[in-house]
Amino acid sequence: MRFATYEHRGRRHCGVVDGAAVRPFPDGTTLLGLIHSGLPRAATELAALSDPVSLDAVRLLPPLEPPSVRDFVTFEEHIEGVRRSQERTQDVPEAWYDAPTFYFTNPHALIGAHDDVPYPPGSRLLDFELEVAVIIGREGRDLTPEQARDHIAGYTLFNDWSARDLQIREMQVGLGPCKGKDTATTLGPYLVTPDEVEPYRDADGCLRLALTSEINGEVVGKDLLSNMSWTFEEMVAYASRGTVVRPGDVLGSGTCGNGGCLAELWSIRGEQVPPPLKPGDTVTLTADVLGSVRNTVVPGPEPVPLPTGRRRPRSRP
Known part of the structure; x- marks a missing residue:
């Protein structure tokens, strides 16, 4: 199943995607609420769905408002x-192989699958990052990877604008990173339940989904999600170590290789080709099964001036 959160005629809705349409759930239903109740069973137990609405007639929103967003870095390339x-070296630090490293990013900066992306204030070097994310479906602590599989509610595309x-x-x-990642993160277009991607699982437990990035209709990168060095289940297990993962938490895979972002291409080519994103550029990211997100960069605000850090005297009481 595929679930969408969207705006239609000025109102926010949640529904199940059926071909080129979405069937809305009763008013007040949220995807996060359904996740808490247990997907996909909770969706099938709702009252009869309303008439379908064409996806062309709605504005897709991020599938949910997550309690937290972790972004991992699982692609060696x-x-x-x-x-x-x-750092002028391509050697991967040995510490990287110890565990799937992540950082927390801004859950309030999520944007929809086709929303415009404002240029980050003070930046002149905007980049995209092609990723896939899982959404947690059940609370868990100190999970094993085997247990973690039952705690995944679904998958979605994730663009970590940088x-x-x-x-x-x-x-x-x-x-x-903080303000370098703080302006926008695309999540969408849908939450896709695990049964949809299960046929693509390889012998190592990774998902062999083709990933493609485009700028203004020109392909700039292609990779396989199965090139991750850890599975999503292993990532969830690590995230739950010594703490709790909760329903709705989002865990990004990290950027794929072979053109999953411009910075990688710049380092390979020794020049900024393709150039940094500019207002008017449209970035399209696609993954097998999960669909596509397509965002256009627009001008952003100028930064509010702040003083530099003060060099204070080291006086003591």
Whole structure:
């Protein structure tokens, strides 16, 4: 099954996707509420659905408003590319192989599958990142990967928009990215239940889904989701270690390789080709089974001026 959250005639709805249409659930139904009640059973137990609405007539919203968003980095090829561009080496740190590293990103910056993306204030180097995410369906703590599979409600596309110049500068402080990742994250177009992707699972437990990135209709990257070095179940298990994952939590795979973002291509080619995204550019990301998201970059606001850090005297009481 596929579930969508959308706006139609000024009102927010949730429904099940049926071909080129969506069948809305009763007013007040939210996908997060259905996840708490248990997908897909909770959806099938609802009252009779209303007449279908054409997907062409709605504005797709992020499938849900998640309690938290973790973004992992599970593609070895992406790490090689980033290291090559930022640290002049393509060696992957041995620590990367220890566990599936992640950072927390902004759950309030999610945008829909076809929404415009404002340029991040103060940036001149905007990039996209092609990822897939899982959405947690059941609360769990200290899960094994085998247990984690039953805690996944579904899958969706994830575009981690990145202001590379802001990111590179702020990460020199020794913390993870903050404003470099804070303006927008595309989530959508739908939540796709696990049974839809299960036929694509390989012998290692990874999902062999083809991934494609395009800018203004030109293909710039292709990869397979199965090139992840950890499965989603292993990622969920690690995220739950010593803490709790809750229904609606979003876990991104991290950026795929072979053109999953511009920064990787720049490092390989030694020049900014394709150039950084600019207002008017449209980025389309596609994954087998999951569908496509298509966002156009638009001008953003100028940054509100702030002073630089003050060099304070080291006085003591």
